[in-house]
Amino acid sequence: MIDRQGPAPSPAGSHAGAAPDPDARRRRPEAERRRAAAACLRSLLPELRPEAEAALGRAEAVGFLARLELWFPDLHLPLDALYGDRHDTDALAARLVRAALAAAAARPAPMRELDRRREVHPRWYQDPRMVGYVAYTDRFAGTLRGLHARLDHLAELGVTYLHLMPLLRPREGENDGGYAVADYGAVDPRLGTLGDLEELAGALRARGMSLCVDLVLNHTAREHPWARGWLAGDPRYAGFYTAFPDRTLPDAYEATIPDVFPDRAPGSFTWVPEARDGAGGWVWTTFWDYQWDLDHANPEVFAALLGTVLALADRGVEIFRMDAVPFMGKRLGTNCQNQPEVHDLLQALHAAVKLAAPATVFKAEAIVAPEDLVPYLGGHPRHRPECELAYHNQLMVLLWSCLATRDARLAVQALRRMDPIPSDASWATYVRCHDDIGWAISDVDAAAVGWTGAAHRHFLNDFYSGRYPGSFARGALFQENPETGDARISGSAASLCGIEQALDVGDGGALEAGIRRLVLAYAVAYAYGGVPLLYMGDELALRNDHSYLDDPALAADNRWMHRPWLDAAAFARRHDASSVEGRVFDWLRRLATTRADLLALHAGAPVEVLVLDDQRVLAWRRRHPRSGTFLGLANFAEHPASVDAGLVRGLDTVLSSDGQVRVQEGRAHLPALGFAWLAEP
Numbered sequence: 001m002i003d004r005q006g007p008a009p010s011p012a013g014s015h016a017g018a019a020p021d022p023d024a025r026r027r028r029p030e031a032e033r034r035r036a037a038a039a040c041l042r043s044l045l046p047e048l049r050p051e052a053e054a055a056l057g058r059a060e061a062v063g064f065l066a067r068l069e070l071w072f073p074d075l076h077l078p079l080d081a082l083y084g085d086r087h088d089t090d091a092l093a094a095r096l097v098r099a100a101l102a103a104a105a106a107r108p109a110p111m112r113e114l115d116r117r118r119e120v121h122p123r124w125y126q127d128p129r130m131v132g133y134v135a136y137t138d139r140f141a142g143t144l145r146g147l148h149a150r151l152d153h154l155a156e157l158g159v160t161y162l163h164l165m166p167l168l169r170p171r172e173g174e175n176d177g178g179y180a181v182a183d184y185g186a187v188d189p190r191l192g193t194l195g196d197l198e199e200l201a202g203a204l205r206a207r208g209m210s211l212c213v214d215l216v217l218n219h220t221a222r223e224h225p226w227a228r229g230w231l232a233g234d235p236r237y238a239g240f241y242t243a244f245p246d247r248t249l250p251d252a253y254e255a256t257i258p259d260v261f262p263d264r265a266p267g268s269f270t271w272v273p274e275a276r277d278g279a280g281g282w283v284w285t286t287f288w289d290y291q292w293d294l295d296h297a298n299p300e301v302f303a304a305l306l307g308t309v310l311a312l313a314d315r316g317v318e319i320f321r322m323d324a325v326p327f328m329g330k331r332l333g334t335n336c337q338n339q340p341e342v343h344d345l346l347q348a349l350h351a352a353v354k355l356a357a358p359a360t361v362f363k364a365e366a367i368v369a370p371e372d373l374v375p376y377l378g379g380h381p382r383h384r385p386e387c388e389l390a391y392h393n394q395l396m397v398l399l400w401s402c403l404a405t406r407d408a409r410l411a412v413q414a415l416r417r418m419d420p421i422p423s424d425a426s427w428a429t430y431v432r433c434h435d436d437i438g439w440a441i442s443d444v445d446a447a448a449v450g451w452t453g454a455a456h457r458h459f460l461n462d463f464y465s466g467r468y469p470g471s472f473a474r475g476a477l478f479q480e481n482p483e484t485g486d487a488r489i490s491g492s493a494a495s496l497c498g499i500e501q502a503l504d505v506g507d508g509g510a511l512e513a514g515i516r517r518l519v520l521a522y523a524v525a526y527a528y529g530g531v532p533l534l535y536m537g538d539e540l541a542l543r544n545d546h547s548y549l550d551d552p553a554l555a556a557d558n559r560w561m562h563r564p565w566l567d568a569a570a571f572a573r574r575h576d577a578s579s580v581e582g583r584v585f586d587w588l589r590r591l592a593t594t595r596a597d598l599l600a601l602h603a604g605a606p607v608e609v610l611v612l613d614d615q616r617v618l619a620w621r622r623r624h625p626r627s628g629t630f631l632g633l634a635n636f637a638e639h640p641a642s643v644d645a646g647l648v649r650g651l652d653t654v655l656s657s658d659g660q661v662r663v664q665e666g667r668a669h670l671p672a673l674g675f676a677w678l679a680e681p
């Protein structure tokens with residue numbers, strides 16, 4: 001419920017008293033900032049060394065202290081930028097280091113072994129054997145215990161990384177698919193217990209699979225103990241959230257903040273009668289009104305979140321999907337996304353976690369414009385380790401654009417314009433996920449190929465909602481904003497690729513094309529570079545699932561149409577080569593096994609998107625110093641296409657939709673909706 005009425009008493013919330021120049025400390029010369037960090041470490045070490053030896057034993061303490069030397073500047077500099085104007089950075093850093101030491105001491109033996117392995121191979125997540133799988137525990141396997149019976153399925157698909165959708169205890173009723181967490185210290189009892197999670201993490205590890213879980217950093221449910229404590233005036237939670245006494249600041253902020261959920265949760269604040277100053281307040285709620293934004297200007301929030309990450313890492317979580325991170329920093333006059341604070345927070349959290357649990361990596365969920373994306377991977381004017389992984393939402397959006405237009409020019413333009421990522425980072429590439437598709441297409445890129453950004457985004461909404469004449473897609477508009485005309489798209493990959501419509505009308509040719517589109521999109525995601533993520537159900541071409549409409553807690557959010565329950569009958573057909581499921585499943589298996597042996601697909605090998613004379617084709621090349629060149633080709637049109645034969649000279653076809661790539665009359669030919677992976681022998 002959004003209530004815009006409220007009285008007008010005195011100021012509250014740390015934003016009211018924000019420092020006039022929030023970047024003053026960030027602008028200090030780097031050398032000076034590093035000297036301050038070094039001095040802090042020097043004074044800390046004499047006390048810490050014996051503490052570390054007592055807690056960890058001598059050999060482990062040597063490792064901990066070596067990590068401390070390595071990571072300390074990455075902790076101290078951002079902490080100082082974030083909190084230094086109002087808090088003692090040295091004391092805060094020392095406290096957080098001790099929290100990391102305690103977590104290191106509590107780390108179970110199997111996790112310490114993993115730490116050792118990862119310290120030997122710190123870029124493990126860049127390996128071409130990496131293949132991710134993303135699933136809701138209940139929809140995929142019932143419970144965490146039930147998941148053990150699905151591990152063979154994952155192994156068949158070459159999976160080495162399992163992202164289980166939010167599984168910490170959410171609020172009752174509406175909970176944004178689990179992204180409204182009511183307790184960071186417990187698993188959703190419908191799925192199991194923390195013990196079950198730990199056991200599953202162990203079973204996954206034994207099969208070479210890493211567990212990834214969501215960490216919602218931007219907000220908690222309003223039912224979370226931190227929120228309850230804050231409301232009750234418990235001093236431990238003072239300043240955990242932000243409440244404004246009247247509409248002055250909320251109105252000022254909202255003037256430049258775009259709505260995330262314009263149709264059912266417009267605005268970014270919710271009136272809470274019992275909020276902190278006793279007379280009620282406008283609480284910051286970027287997403288739904290029951291998701292209260294944490295006040296990251298408060299170092300106690302940082303310390304509490306660090307505790308949460310460390311506890312889960314000790315339970316066996318190896319990859320944290322850092323949810324909705326762009327929204328953590330708030331600045332008046334901005335869109336309140338991607339602010340410098342956000343990067344400082346991630347860098348400091350990352351460094352602190354590396355001290356205690358070096359096996360752990362972070363994945364940024366930053367679904368933002370291309371120019372804002374690369375910094376989440378540490379790509380700043382000065383490199384700063386931040387998240388090892390980030391979703392490549394540009395590639396995802398552009399794949400859907402290519403399929404609708406049968407034209408790869410926009411993708412070529414936009415992907416070439418992106419900054420390269422740091423060599424120790426990696427993309428998470430994907431075709432579909434649990435969220436809607438927001439058309440993050442830049443006006444600059446659209447103009448460069450002679451299109452208008454707004455008109456193209458409009459076209460894509462028409463096309464994928466099925467309104468566009470001749471569209472093969474069966475999707476639905478999500479969060480249509482009548483004021484701006486903006487909207488996003490819901491729908492499963494198979495339905496968006498045309499498989500649903502073809503099956504409904506019994507059109508064999510259209511079905512063939514739909515399957516080829518789905519395989520083509522995944523063939524790009526599996527070879528573009530990074531960890532490809534397979535979204536549960538896509539390996540079986542599961543279509544939209546409308547059963548969510550029967551559940552009042554879900555019915556209003558059509559993203560549930562592409563969050564299907566695993567269909568037992570479809571699952572049973574996965575080895576039947578004559579079925580749609582069997583065909584798609586076999587392709588996804590082959591993409592993974594072929595990829596595993598291709599060193600050129602190591603995420604550290606840079607990718608280059610090529611400019612071609614056939615606009616229907618996307619071509620990308622990767623060069624690895626050991627294995628040489630890889631070339632990927634994808635034809636998005638329902639007609640054959642071709643590229644200059646010089647591109648494929650000296651390369652063998654390692655996998656393709658239609659056998660060896662045919663070279664004739666100086667051209668290399670690709671069949672309709674065909675793909676090819678080629679590599680140096």
Ligand code: GLC
Nearest residue numbers: 176177179216287323324435
């Ligand atoms: C992320 C999730 C999305 C959720 C939002 C708020 O973007 O992917 O599903 O609605 O965060 O937590």
